[in-house]
Amino acid sequence: xxxxxxxxxxxxxxxxxxxxxxxxxxxxxxxxxxxxxxxxxxxxxxxxxxxxxxxxxxxxxxxxxxxxxxxxxxxxxxxxxxxxxxxxxxxxxxxxxxxxxxxxxxxxxxxxxxxxxxxxxxxxxxxxxxxxxxxxxxxxxxxxxxxxxxxxxxxxxxxxxxxxxxxxxxxxxxxxxxxxxxxxxxxxxxxxxx
Amino acid sequence: xxxxxxxxxxxxxxxxxxxxxxxxxxxxxxxxxxxxxxxxxxxxxxxxxxxxxxxxxxxxxxxxxxxxxxxxxxxxxxxxxxxxxxxxxxxxxxxxxxxxxxxxxxxxxxxxxxxxxxxxxxxxxxxxxxxxxxxxxxxxxxxxxxxxxxxxxxxxxxxxxxxxxxxxxxxxxxxxxx
Numbered sequence: 001x002x003x004x005x006x007x008x009x010x011x012x013x014x015x016x017x018x019x020x021x022x023x024x025x026x027x028x029x030x031x032x033x034x035x036x037x038x039x040x041x042x043x044x045x046x047x048x049x050x051x052x053x054x055x056x057x058x059x060x061x062x063x064x065x066x067x068x069x070x071x072x073x074x075x076x077x078x079x080x081x082x083x084x085x086x087x088x089x090x091x092x093x094x095x096x097x098x099x100x101x102x103x104x105x106x107x108x109x110x111x112x113x114x115x116x117x118x119x120x121x122x123x124x125x126x127x128x129x130x131x132x133x134x135x136x137x138x139x140x141x142x143x144x145x146x147x148x149x150x151x152x153x154x155x156x157x158x159x160x161x162x163x164x165x166x167x168x169x170x171x172x173x174x175x176x177x178x179x180x181x182x183x184x185x186x187x188x189x190x191x192x193x194x
Numbered sequence: 195x196x197x198x199x200x201x202x203x204x205x206x207x208x209x210x211x212x213x214x215x216x217x218x219x220x221x222x223x224x225x226x227x228x229x230x231x232x233x234x235x236x237x238x239x240x241x242x243x244x245x246x247x248x249x250x251x252x253x254x255x256x257x258x259x260x261x262x263x264x265x266x267x268x269x270x271x272x273x274x275x276x277x278x279x280x281x282x283x284x285x286x287x288x289x290x291x292x293x294x295x296x297x298x299x300x301x302x303x304x305x306x307x308x309x310x311x312x313x314x315x316x317x318x319x320x321x322x323x324x325x326x327x328x329x330x331x332x333x334x335x336x337x338x339x340x341x342x343x344x345x346x347x348x349x350x351x352x353x354x355x356x357x358x359x360x361x362x363x364x365x366x367x368x369x370x371x372x
Contacts, residue, residue: 080328087307087331088243094332175234 027156027190029059029075035157036188038077046178052084052093059109061190063156068143069114073124075186076108097173104131112136120144124160130169137162139186154192161185204268211263215256219294222249223342226301247305248315254298261291279355286352293345300341303334 029036039053059075080101082093094101111126120143128137139160146156163183166172229242305312306322307330313319324330 080332083328085308087310087327088305090308090328091304091331091335173234 024062024064024070025156026193027061027063028193029061029188030155030191031056031058035155037186038075039185039187040182041185042175042182043178045176050084050089052082054078054081055083056081059188061158063190068122069116071114072111073126074108074110076106079105079107079130098171100131107131109137114141128164131171133169135164135168137164144187155189156192157187157189159185159187201268204263208260208263208268211256211260215253215260215294218249218256219253222246222253223346225249226342244313247301247312250298250301251312251314251320253294254302257291257294257298283352283355286348286355289348290345290352293341293348297338297341297345300334300338304331304338307331307334 036057036059037053038057039051041049041051044050054077056078057075059073061073062071064070079099080094082090082099082101084090084093093099096103099107107128107130109126109128111124113125115123115125117123122141122143124139124141125136126139127134139162141158141160144157144159147154149155161183163181165181166175167180225242225246229238229246232239232242302312302320303324307325307327309322309325311319311321
């Protein structure tokens with residue numbers, strides 16, 4: 001009898017928790033078909049912007065419809081894939097004066113907390129590791145949209161912006177006083193795991 | 195065609211090409227090492243690499259002309275004596291042509307990896323024929339520098355082999371002119 005009631009309690013617990021577990025939908029960031037971009041922008045002498053991006057990265061996130069603050073996101077970037085549309089500059093950026101990709105081939109971001117700030121906006125705090133240095137950064141994120149795609153999948157998309165000083169990640173190469181900070185813009189679509 | 199030009203002209207041109215390519219090569223190499231040490235804010239940060247690319251293209255064409263000249267008209271005189279120098283130096287000579295072509299070609303592959311051409315002193319542009327993007331510029335860059343160091347070592351050996359002969363030639367030249 002005692003065993004039976006334990007079993008009943010267990011089944012009930014599973015039944016109660018299951019929808020919650022289901023609600024935390026799991027997504028893989030769609031880098032395969034490139035519906036995801038990590039771009040950056042840094043001032044050139046204070047006159048204009050240099051835009052660049054990382055072509056190779058991967059990531060995933062969970063989305064909790066009930067309580068979006070419980071969602072999680074993580075992204076890993078292949079630092080050698082930096083692309084500013086100038087081979088010589090990219091070569092310089094890969095060197096030890098900037099990304100030092102031989103020593104630090106990966107950079108990654110892992111969210112630690114999410115604070116909702118509006119209907120579809122949030123501040124995502126997380127640990128960003130670059131060049132072997134891990135620091136907390138804040139992403140101003142926005143939920144753009146979600147729904148069924150025409151090919152049988154379910155997609156959900158976000159964008160986010162953050163700014164940090166190059167110096168924070170031990171990149172001390174002198175690019176002039178106007179170019180001390182870099183802005184990162186990330187936009188991605190997640191494909192719901194089946 | 196060989197008969198049209200006198201022996202003196204042939205060897206004069208061959209000699210001139212030898213020394214001009216050597217001088218342009220050494221200057222290009224020195225500039226290359228210097229420019230990579232320049233800070234972003236240095237006034238020559240952009241112009242030094244442009245100049246390096248132009249003189250690098252010059253090295254390529256000088257060596258091309260020199261090898262054509264050698265093929266059709268005149269081979270370098272063999273070294274007197276019968277020791278190892280006699281057999282090593284001709285191999286070195288041929289090796290240098292391949293090395294120079296290799297170095298300039300790898301150098302050319304770096305900035306052209308993204309599809310941009312390289313300019314020759316603003317006069318004309320050598321178009322980008324091979325643009326495989328990353329990691330082309332990385333591999334080409336490593337090869338470019340490694341081949342330079344290999345060439346420098348072989349050039350030292352080449353100098354060691356020929357310095358005595360060269361010095362006596364210069365001496366006799368001065369004797370003739372005085």
